[in-house]
Amino acid sequence: MEKFLISKGRRTRETPYTSRIEKQGLTSYTVYNHMLLPTSFGPLEESYHHLKKHVQIWDVAGERQVEIKGKDSSKLVQLMTCRDLSKSKIGRCYYCPIIDDKAGLINDPVILKLDEERWWISIADSDVILFAKGLAIGHKFDVNIIEPNVDILAVQGPKSNKLMEKIFGKKITEMKFFEFDYFKFNDAKHLIAKSGWSKQSGYEIYVENKESGLALYDHLFELGKEFNVKPGCPNLIERIESGLLSYGNDVDNNDNPLECGLDKYVNLDNDIDFLGKEKLKEIRKLGIIKKLRGVKIETKEINVSKSIKLFDEKNNEIGELRSGAYSPHFEKVIGIAMICKPYWNISQPFKIKINGKTFDGKICDLPLI
Amino acid sequence: MEKFLISKGRRTRETPYTSRIEKQGLTSYTVYNHMLLPTSFGPLEESYHHLKKHVQIWDVAGERQVEIKGKDSSKLVQLMTCRDLSKSKIGRCYYCPIIDDKAGLINDPVILKLDEERWWISIADSDVILFAKGLAIGHKFDVNIIEPNVDILAVQGPKSNKLMEKIFGKKITEMKFFEFDYFKFNDAKHLIAKSGWSKQSGYEIYVENKESGLALYDHLFELGKEFNVKPGCPNLIERIESGLLSYGNDVDNNDNPLECGLDKYVNLDNDIDFLGKEKLKEIRKLGIIKKLRGVKIETKEINVSKSIKLFDEKNNEIGELRSGAYSPHFEKVIGIAMICKPYWNISQPFKIKINGKTFDGKICDLPLI
Numbered sequence: 001m002e003k004f005l006i007s008k009g010r011r012t013r014e015t016p017y018t019s020r021i022e023k024q025g026l027t028s029y030t031v032y033n034h035m036l037l038p039t040s041f042g043p044l045e046e047s048y049h050h051l052k053k054h055v056q057i058w059d060v061a062g063e064r065q066v067e068i069k070g071k072d073s074s075k076l077v078q079l080m081t082c083r084d085l086s087k088s089k090i091g092r093c094y095y096c097p098i099i100d101d102k103a104g105l106i107n108d109p110v111i112l113k114l115d116e117e118r119w120w121i122s123i124a125d126s127d128v129i130l131f132a133k134g135l136a137i138g139h140k141f142d143v144n145i146i147e148p149n150v151d152i153l154a155v156q157g158p159k160s161n162k163l164m165e166k167i168f169g170k171k172i173t174e175m176k177f178f179e180f181d182y183f184k185f186n187d188a189k190h191l192i193a194k195s196g197w198s199k200q201s202g203y204e205i206y207v208e209n210k211e212s213g214l215a216l217y218d219h220l221f222e223l224g225k226e227f228n229v230k231p232g233c234p235n236l237i238e239r240i241e242s243g244l245l246s247y248g249n250d251v252d253n254n255d256n257p258l259e260c261g262l263d264k265y266v267n268l269d270n271d272i273d274f275l276g277k278e279k280l281k282e283i284r285k286l287g288i289i290k291k292l293r294g295v296k297i298e299t300k301e302i303n304v305s306k307s308i309k310l311f312d313e314k315n316n317e318i319g320e321l322r323s324g325a326y327s328p329h330f331e332k333v334i335g336i337a338m339i340c341k342p343y344w345n346i347s348q349p350f351k352i353k354i355n356g357k358t359f360d361g362k363i364c365d366l367p368l369i
Numbered sequence: 370m371e372k373f374l375i376s377k378g379r380r381t382r383e384t385p386y387t388s389r390i391e392k393q394g395l396t397s398y399t400v401y402n403h404m405l406l407p408t409s410f411g412p413l414e415e416s417y418h419h420l421k422k423h424v425q426i427w428d429v430a431g432e433r434q435v436e437i438k439g440k441d442s443s444k445l446v447q448l449m450t451c452r453d454l455s456k457s458k459i460g461r462c463y464y465c466p467i468i469d470d471k472a473g474l475i476n477d478p479v480i481l482k483l484d485e486e487r488w489w490i491s492i493a494d495s496d497v498i499l500f501a502k503g504l505a506i507g508h509k510f511d512v513n514i515i516e517p518n519v520d521i522l523a524v525q526g527p528k529s530n531k532l533m534e535k536i537f538g539k540k541i542t543e544m545k546f547f548e549f550d551y552f553k554f555n556d557a558k559h560l561i562a563k564s565g566w567s568k569q570s571g572y573e574i575y576v577e578n579k580e581s582g583l584a585l586y587d588h589l590f591e592l593g594k595e596f597n598v599k600p601g602c603p604n605l606i607e608r609i610e611s612g613l614l615s616y617g618n619d620v621d622n623n624d625n626p627l628e629c630g631l632d633k634y635v636n637l638d639n640d641i642d643f644l645g646k647e648k649l650k651e652i653r654k655l656g657i658i659k660k661l662r663g664v665k666i667e668t669k670e671i672n673v674s675k676s677i678k679l680f681d682e683k684n685n686e687i688g689e690l691r692s693g694a695y696s697p698h699f700e701k702v703i704g705i706a707m708i709c710k711p712y713w714n715i716s717q718p719f720k721i722k723i724n725g726k727t728f729d730g731k732i733c734d735l736p737l738i
Contacts (some may be wrong), residue, residue, distance in 0.1 A: 005397035006375035007408035008674035010691050011494060011617030012399060028374035030381060031400035034494065034617060039376035101506050106499060125380060125403065127496035130475060131503045137470050137644060138507010248380030248403060275506060305377035322379050 015061035032062035038233040055159035056232030061151035066121040072141035084267035093178040097257040103276035104253040124247035156202035159227040188212030199242035243367025297333040297361035318343035384430035401431035407602040424528035425601030430520035435490040441510035453636035462547040466626040472645035473622040493616035525571035528596040557581030568611035612736025666702040666730035679719040687712035
C-alpha cells in the first residue's frame with residue numbers, strides 16, 4: 001500500500017504527550033475524536049511481540065471524556081445506553097453500547113461512575129457530546145455537559161502491574177478489572193482504572209493535571225527500564241486477536257448491538273428507559289440477519305482501508321471484512337467481519353480477493369484468542 | 370516540521386475518488402468527518418498559484434451531508450442556527466453558524482433548502498447528525514435524519530466557469546453565488562451549487578450517483594486539459610487570504626458567533642426560535658471580550674499544529690494564532706487569530722515566538738484580500 005503523510009493543524013489536536021512520542025520514534029498517526037492518536041512506532045509485529053511480553057506506555061488522549069453532571073445525569077446516561085446501569089457503583093467502569101432511537105450504534109464507550117450525579121463517558125471516535133447535548137436540551141434535563149481536560153495515558157502489557165506497583169504501591173495491583181480509584185503522584189491525584197484497549201493486562205491513567213501527567217510520563221519510562229518499557233499504541237494485531245471492537249472499523253451506526261455480539265450489554269427485560277428499546281425488542285423477536293464474526297484467511301498480508309467483500313464457493317456474497325492484520329500467532333491473516341445469515345456458522349469457508357488474488361478463509365468465533 | 374504517515378482503516382473512510390487522487394500525485398491527507406480529505410498534491414504554493422489562475426478538481430467528499438426531512442424539519446433546522454431561515458428559498462444555500470444552548474459554535478455549515486420539508490446540512494468537521502438526532506428525539510419532532518451517500522466534487526478556480534459550461538451548457542454559468550440547480554450528465558441528475566471553499570470562483574457537485582460521479586470526474590479532467598486543469602484540495606494559503614474560516618482550526622465550541630465576526634448571520638431581533646438565543650442577547654448586551662482577526666507576521670515560514678500565543682510589547686498575552694501560512698501575495702506569514710479586548714484594533718503590533726525565534730506582527734482585518 002502506498003504511504004501518505006498526515007497534515008497537522010489545530011483542528012487535529014495535539015496531546016500533552018505529542019512532542020514526547022515524536023521524539024521516541026513515532027512513525028504514524030490517525031485522527032481520533034479530532035485528536036492525533038499514534039498508530040505505530042516502527043513495525044507493527046515488533047510492537048505486538050513486545051506488548052505481549054513487557055510493558056508499554058500509550059498516549060491515548062484521543063479517548064476523550066464526556067462529563068455529565070447534575071440532578072438528571074443518571075437519567076441521561078441511562079437513556080443513551082441499552083445496558084442496565086440501575087445498579088451501577090461509584091468507582092466502577094462499564095462498557096456500554098450507546099445507541100440511537102433506531103438502535104443503531106453511535107459509540108461503544110467505557111462509562112465511569114464518578115459520583116451519584118457525575119459520570120465520564122470515555123468515548124470511541126464519534127462526537128457523543130453533541131448527542132448528549134441534543135438529548136439534554138430536548139428533554140430539558142438538569143445537567144451540565146462538558147469535555148473536561150483529561151488526557152489518558154495507558155500502561156499496557158504483562159509487566160504493567162510491576163511498573164505501576166513501583167510507582168503507586170501495592171494497593172494499585174489489588175484493583176479488579178474495570179475498577180478505578182485515585183492515586184497520588186507528586187502531590188497530584190490521578191484517577192487510575194484497571195482497564196485498557198488490550199488484553200495483556202494494564203491500567204489507564206485519566207490525567208487531569210497536565211504538569212503532573214508529563215512528569216509521570218517521564219517517570220514511567222525511567223522506572224520502566226528494568227521491565228523493558230517502550231512507547232506504544234493500540235496494536236491492530238493484538239486487538240483483533242483479542243476481539244476488541246473498534247467503532248467505525250468493525251461496527252457503525254448501521255449495526256445494532258445484537259448484530260455486534262453485544263447481547264450481554266442489552267437489557268430488554270426490565271423497566272429501565274433507554275432509546276431504541278422498542279426497536280431492539282422488535283429486532284430480537286424477528287431475529288438478526290447479520291452477525292459480527294472472526295475470520296482466518298490463508299495469506300500473510302493485508303491492508304484493510306475499506307470493507308472487502310466475502311463470497312462462498314457458489315459466489316454468493318456472504319459478508320464483508322472490516323478489519324484485518326497478519327497474526328504471528330496463527331501464522332495467517334485474521335480479521336473481523338460482518339457476516340450475513342445463514343453463513344455465520346463457525347468454519348463456514350469463504351473466498352476473498354486481496355490485491356487481485358483470491359484466497360481461502362474460514363469464519364471463526366470472537367475473540368480469536 | 371517532522372513528517373508522519375497517516376494510517377488508514379475503514380473508520381477513516383475512503384471516498385469514491387480516493388484511488389484516482391492517489392494516482393494523480395496526492396501527497397498528504399487529513400481526516401474530516403471520519404473521512405480522508407486530501408491536503409496536498411505537491412508544494413502548497415504551486416497549487417495556490419495554479420488555483421488562482423486555472424481550474425482544479427477537488428475531492429471534498431469529507432464535507433458530509435446531514436439530511437433532515439419531514440414535517441418538523443424546518444423547525445429543527447431553525448432551532449440549530451442563529452441565522453433567520455424564515456424567508457429561505459428552495460434552490461438556495463445558506464451559510465449558517467450552528468450553536469448550542471450556551472451559544473458555543475458546533476459547526477458552520479452551508480445549509481441547502483432542497484424542498485419545503487427537506488434540507489441538507491453540508492457540514493464542517495463535527496458530528497452534527499448526532500446533535501440533530503438528540504434534539505429531534507428530545508423534542509419528539511417528526512423528522513427523518515440520515516447521512517445520505519453524497520460525495521462532493523468541487524470545481525474551483527477562475528476557469529471553472531468555462532469548464533463547467535463545456536459540460537453542462539450556458540445555463541450553469543448563469544447561476545448566482547450560493548444558488549443551486551440540477552444538471553444532467555450521462556443520464557444522471559446532479560445537484561450543482563455555485564459555491565466552494567475558495568474565493569476563486571467555482572462550483573460544488575453534490576454527487577449522489579457514484580458511477581456517474583466517477584465518469585464525470587474523468588470527464589472533467591479530459592475536457593479540462595485546455596484550461597490546464599489539475600487535481601487540488603482546499604488550499605491553506607488561499608483560504609486564509611480569503612478569510613474562509615475552518616471549524617476546529619480558527620473557531621470551536623469555546624467561541625460564539627459574535628466573537629467570530631459572524632454578526633450578519635445572527636438574528637436576535639425577531640421572534641424566530643433557536644438555541645442559545647437568550648445567551649447571545651446577553652453576550653451582545655455585555656459586549657464580547659475576544660474577536661477573530663487576521664494577522665501578518667514578519668517571517669517566511671510557519672507550521673501551526675496548535676495555538677501559538679501572541680504578546681504585546683509589554684509581554685501581555687493578547688491572544689492566540691490559530692491558523693497560519695506563508696502568503697506569496699503579502700510575502701510574509703499571514704494567519705487567523707483570536708485576539709483579546711482591547712488589543713483587537715487594526716495595526717495593533719504583537720510579538721510571536723516560532724521555533725524559538727521571536728517575530729513582529731500586526732493585527733489586520735478579515736478577509737486579508
